[in-house]
Amino acid sequence: MKLYQVLEGIPTALPDQEITALVDDTRRVQKDCLFFCIRGSRFDGHAAAEDMLQKGAAAVVVERDLGLGDRQILVQDSRVAYGRACAAWFDHPERKMKMIGVTGTNGKTTMTNVIKYILTDNGHKVGLVGTIQNEIGDEAVHTDNTTPMAFDLMRLFDRMYRAGCDTVVMEVSSFGLVQHRIGPTNFQIAVFTNLTQDHLDYHKDMEDYYQAKRMLFDVCDLAICNIDDAYGQRLYKEISCKKFSYGCHENADFYADVIKIKPTETSFWFCSEGKSHQVTMKMTGMFNVSNVTAAMGACLKCGIPIERIIASVSRYKGVKGRCEVIPTGRDFSVICDYAHTPDAIENILSNVGGYTEGRLICLFGCGGNRDSAKRPLMAKAAAKYADHLVITSDNPRDEKPEAIIDDILAGLSGSTVTYDVVVDRIEAIQHALRIARAGDVIVLAGKGHEDYQILADNQHIHLDEREVVAQGLALLDPAESSESTEKRD
Structure with missing residues (x-):
């Protein structure tokens, strides 16, 4: 050139x-x-x-x-x-397709996947840029970053366009925005999910983090903001583009009402422009009600009729690692979720706790070389809803796992919740399976879709929690009684 x-x-x-x-x-x-x-x-x-x-x-x-x-x-x-x-x-591929961007701390992956499914189910060929993987229609493409680097992103856009994609749905990270990885991309629709503490090892404070996310709404034609979130309310007031609100309150442009959550499905009424439509979906949890409400609003603005949107939502099975039920064949349940912030921990545990008959057991750790201030906050959030904690490693990277765990334990000062510390994550999962009783639910928080663990010197080892659970279950004696647990220092 x-x-x-x-x-x-x-x-x-x-x-x-x-x-x-x-x-x-x-x-x-x-x-x-x-x-x-x-x-x-x-x-x-x-x-x-x-x-x-x-x-x-x-x-x-x-x-x-x-x-x-x-x-x-x-x-x-x-x-x-x-x-x-x-x-x-690449001759500006970002100008040749409809661009839908989703930003915020939590919910981006679920929302982008739901939007892609609805659009695909209604005849569109869609590219996806996201945390789990990138997708060109049905083709999966590996990714190293939620928002790829500028050259890689434009090359990906070019591949999507050449493959016949008419729409791209992408997670837009704060890193991608402040580092201008999206180049001159303009988004026809941009969605803001929420803002909670994360990445403060990179952003100096929450205001800096908010301003990074806000950059997306300077390059969009239409915004959809979560007004259940305080930062979403602020953003809605500050931006000047065409805008719509969503949430679980009647004052939103798109809102969910009469919500009924069960272990295997959720129903609610989707309300917009004075009309209500009943929705049933295979996903569970209030956070997914919020995610799907926004996704439905975005698809409406793409011109998909509401009846077709509802039919697509009813067929969607959910996202890997997002409140994912791992089959056990036992009288207790295991859920895998990517929750790795205090707010995400609260969301998953408060929702799962609503239908847990026995104890709610939460297994989690915190990443090394990342925002250490959120470690005790993660513990406080977990202790607020869980009956028992198993504290372990996440991706320790170049930090000593024991030091990370010490930071986590500081957040349990004054708490009465019982907990066990098992540094090795595989052993911790096996321990959680051993102590589970009838009616208990184990939430494995932090890894979600990831099938690896990052150790010192950026060493990646294979660790798929679905496989670990299957192996751990195979080691259990069917007649084995649960171990007793005590609070440990």
């Missing part, structure tokens, strides 16, 4: 030459590439600019004058310039 096509009007004294690649990583520089000097938290690409030219880059894109003459292209923000260039490189 020619340089001027990539730059799309950014002034430069360089002649219009062929560019072989767009690069923001010093390890990927090649002859006649365009290198973008991006300031990261650990490394500033500007420090390598001269070296990149010596290694063959045609030019470097910079935010300040480095004295490199006409081989530097000066821009206000190199991240923004890189995102726009990546879109131009």
Whole structure:
């Protein structure tokens, strides 16, 4: 591609030459590439600019004058310039499909999957960008980030368009927004789910986190905001685009009423524009009522008739790792959920607790090298609803699991909830199965869809909780009585 096509009007004294690649990583520089000097938290690409030219880059894109003459292209923000260039490189695939973005702390994965299912069930070919995986229609595509890096995202959009997708539904993370990974993408519909404490190791505080999420609503035509959430109420008041509200209250544009939750299904009335429609779905929990209400509202705004939306919702079976029931063949139940924030723990436990006949047992840990302030808050949230806790590891990364657990236990000070500490997560799951009694429900929180665990030095080991449960059940004596549990220090 020619340089001027990539730059799309950014002034430069360089002649219009062929560019072989767009690069923001010093390890990927090649002859006649365009290198973008991006300031990261650990490394500033500007420090390598001269070296990149010596290694063959045609030019470097910079935010300040480095004295490199006409081989530097000066821009206000190199991240923004890189995102726009990546879109131009693939001839702007983001302009060729309807774009639906979902942001917030919790609920993004469920909501995007529900929207995709409804649209697909009604004749659309849909691309999905999300935490579990990316999808091009029925084709699954591996992902390393909720929102891929700019070049990877535009390449994915291009693949989706070439495969015949007319719509893209994507989870838009705070990282993706502040790092301008979405490039110049404009969203026809954007949904805000909620905001609770997460990623404060990256964002300096909740206000910074909110402002990151808010960026999506500067690049959308129509917004749908959760007014059951305080930040959603604030966002709804602040944004100037066309907007709709959703929630479980009558003052919302889309709201759920007469909600009945059972262990295997949920029913409610979807209300909008003065009309009510009965909905029955195979998912359970109040949080899923909220997610599906927003998804239905988004699909209405895509032009799908309400009767068809309701029929699609009734057929949808749910998302892997989101309040997922793992079969046990026993007189107790096991649920796997991705809950890894205090609010998510409260949501899953408060909902499951509503239909638990015996004890509610929650197994959880916290990630290493991540926001440590939420660890005691996770414990407090779990202790508020669970009858017994099994505290273990999540993805410890480069931290000692025992140190992470100590942070968690600080949140149980003054609590009367009983708990066990089992550092190894596989052993912890097996322990939870051994202590379960008739009518109990075990909630495995934190891993959800993940089938791996991250240890020191970024070592990934296989750990699929569905397999661990099956193996643990096989080890149980059918006549084995539950172990007694005591509060442990």
